[in-house]
Amino acid sequence: MKSTFLLILATILLMLGWRMSHAGDLPRAGQPAPAFSLVDQSQTMHSLKDYAGKWVVLYFYPKDDTPGCTKEACSFRDDLTQLEKLGAQVIGVSVDDSDSHAKFAAKYHLPFPLLADKNGSVAESYGALNNLGIIKIAKRYTFLIDPQGRIAKTYLSVDTSRHSQEIIDDLKKLMHQ
Numbered sequence: 001m002k003s004t005f006l007l008i009l010a011t012i013l014l015m016l017g018w019r020m021s022h023a024g025d026l027p028r029a030g031q032p033a034p035a036f037s038l039v040d041q042s043q044t045m046h047s048l049k050d051y052a053g054k055w056v057v058l059y060f061y062p063k064d065d066t067p068g069c070t071k072e073a074c075s076f077r078d079d080l081t082q083l084e085k086l087g088a089q090v091i092g093v094s095v096d097d098s099d100s101h102a103k104f105a106a107k108y109h110l111p112f113p114l115l116a117d118k119n120g121s122v123a124e125s126y127g128a129l130n131n132l133g134i135i136k137i138a139k140r141y142t143f144l145i146d147p148q149g150r151i152a153k154t155y156l157s158v159d160t161s162r163h164s165q166e167i168i169d170d171l172k173k174l175m176h177q
Contacts, residue, residue, distance in 0.1 A: 026127035034125035040113035041101035055088035064104035072160040
């Protein structure tokens, strides 16, 4: 009985296209960061090449205006002056659309780009996509990209309350190597 139920459940999920994707391979430290070109909350196009010569904090997050994502975004907002003094640009990415990003950015006064990766292709290129078939959602991953466009550090386990400070501390260490 139990095995029949599991077989039926598996069949239904497969028919609905459910699958948990591996979302591509994670880029490793020292490798070139995957290129991207996406629009932000103001419909402005952003490409990785636009940030050549700067440190980039590319953070993927699951959903606009949810508790963890709001805490993370507001921490980056509050620490932005310190990050900019270190030559870093903060860029958020989720699969939400530009309109959702615009509302989120306006509500919390977020002064950095939130990129709309509606089909999840950029998140997938960074190994940061959960693909549940009809639902795609970005994982809470961050990639610190050096001024030459290489991955300097990856963050796969993020504490939203202290993540921006962790980035600041790591940037200081990386700049003094």
